[in-house]
Amino acid sequence: CGQAPLNNKIVGGEDATTGSWPWQVSIQSTRTGGHFCGGSLINKDWVLSAAHCFQ
Numbered sequence: 001c002g003q004a005p006l007n008n009k010i011v012g013g014e015d016a017t018t019g020s021w022p023w024q025v026s027i028q029s030t031r032t033g034g035h036f037c038g039g040s041l042i043n044k045d046w047v048l049s050a051a052h053c054f055q
Helices: none
Strands: 024-028 035-041
Touching: none
Parallel strands: none
Antiparallel strands: 024 035
């Protein structure tokens, strides 16, 4: 059992224009300086994400 290496490419995808998906969140680490998980805004104060992002 293991974890597959992170692949940050989406085949056939393209960059989204900033602000085009305002409810999507990139959760980033201050230690590594990069994106490690995503989430969705559920109101002005809360982001819903997956438990495995913070284990």
